[in-house]
Amino acid sequence: EAGVAQSPRYKIIEKRQSVAFWCNPISGHATLYWYQQILGQGPKLLIQFQNNGVVDDSQLPKDRFSAERLKGVDSTLKIQPAKLEDSAVYLCASSSAGTSGMNEQFFGPGTRLTVL
Amino acid sequence: DQQVKQNSPxxxxxxxxxxxxxxxYTNSMFDYFLWYKKYPAEGPTFLISISSIKDKNEDGRFTVFLNKSAKHLSLHIVPSQPGDSAVYFCAGGRKNFNKFYFGSGTKLNVKP
Incomplete structure (x- = not known):
């Protein structure tokens, strides 16, 4: 079974530029999550999708962050414009919890974003 | 507002x-807890979970204990191996919401 795929693995941009991250979850997983992990902290949930609908985006800074999951499969997270404090690892995770009741989340390798 | 805390870095x-x-953890509504292990440059991988209806769950060398009255859980690794050296994250939440809050992690170093 293929795992959660993310790209790119690393990205360096200057502040006020835009950036986009891509995630392809495990096949058949209905629930998809985007997390932000700042150095020394645990992952913080940004947005949770169930199929192609948003379940929770209460911690997404909507003035600059946006995410979509068209067709309920892969997802894109965008930051526009980036700030210095957005430097972090962005983790995507998927889960079959919506259908199987199993709450285990499978994480991708993450995208390390550096904003200069 | 940290709802899950790991006080030992x-x-x-x-x-x-x-x-x-x-x-x-601080939220008494939490009914499901998970432990994840993370190696450098990789995403966290699931290790073991426990539901609030239990006070112990065991999987090989890994055992998780839950003390609901103290809002405290612990992960025991016996015996520890050098390959266990990693950052361990605790997460808790409400199972039906499928949303979990993570602690800040504990970096474990197992010396040969």
Missing amino acids: SLSVQEGRISILNCD
Whole structure:
């Protein structure tokens, strides 16, 4: 079974530029999550999708962050414009919890974003 | 507002001995807890979970204990192996919401 795929693995941009991250979850997983992990902290949930609908985006800074999951499969997270404090690892995770009741989340390798 | 806390940033243990990693939570509505292990440059991988209807769950060398009255859980690794050296994250939440809050992690170093 293929795992959660993310790209790119690393990205360096200057502040006020835009950036986009891509995630392809495990096949058949209905629930998809985007997390932000700042150095020394645990992952913080940004947005949770169930199929192609948003379940929770209460911690997404909507003035600059946006995410979509068209067709309920892969997802894109965008930051526009980036700030210095957005430097972090962005983790995507998927889960079959919506259908199987199993709450285990499978994480991708993450995208390390550096904003200069 | 940290609902899950791991107060020990690091732990060093000798190979073969027991590793005990601790986690506290503040939300009494949480009914499901998970532990994840993370190696550098990789995403976290699921290790073990426990539902609030249990006070213990065991999987091989890994055992998680839950003390609901103290809002405290711990992960025991026996015996510890050098390959267990990683950052361990505790997460808790409400199972039906499929949304979990993570602690800040404990870096475990198992010395040969």
